[in-house]
Amino acid sequence: MSNDILDELYNAVELLNNLLETPQFKSFVAVSEQTKEDALNKATQHLFLHNDTFGIEAKSTDVYKLLSWYGYFLYQHADDRNAVIYLATMAILNKKILKNEVCGLMLDKYTITEMYQMLTKDGEDDHLAIGKNGLYIAFKSAQNICILKSKLV
Amino acid sequence: MTKTKFKEIFENSRKLAQENKKANIISNNGTSESVLKSLKLLSDPEEMQKAVNELSNDMYETFKEVHKVDI
DSSP states (O other), X not given: OOSTTHHHHHHHHHHXXXXXXXXXXXTTOOOOHHHHHHHHHHHHHHHHHHHHHTTXXXXXXXXXXXXXXXXXXXXXXXXXXXXXXXXXXXXXXXXXXXXXXXXXXXXXXXXXXXXXXXXXXXXXXXXXXXXHHHHHHHHHHHHHHHHHHHXXX | OOXXXXXXXXXXXXXXXXXXXXXOOBOOXXXXXXXXXXXXXXXXXXXXXXXXXXXXXXXXXXXXXXXXOOO
């Protein structure tokens, strides 16, 4: 696995951290530096565990995995838990990452809203929830469709 | 979070994982070149701020839609 995309992965994580600091959303969620570090620890450990368990070796670290799982663990560790963290995570995954795939695909607002509502059920009504792995694989599937579609054109 | 701290945490997790690495490997797309290019742009503080502004507006719209409230 290549080291050289860590700068780009860092930018994706910082974009999420910065979004939570905007005046519109800052009052909803308190995320300390320690919380960010704890969440990144959990997310990276889960990333390597996932790859090891399923025997996955990628050309580069998957930003869909890192961001989905960082956002999830940030929510879990936040001093003041608020689902705004999920909104920020999905906004980046959809409009900054998926949109910049070769076909420029994005999920529509209805699907985003449904996914957001399913995420907020995690830990409360698990039978209605999507969870961290569901969040990742939903966007990963969209990326795969985009890649396949671009090969057909 | 500083970039140094980010890399330190990432590399620590990688080292821990390597001790248990299995030989069974399948391919995966990882992060696309086009996505990497757009993420690289965020190293410029102006581009980062532009992205924050765009996405916070998008988040606000979804928030209003779900919670039927204005912030």
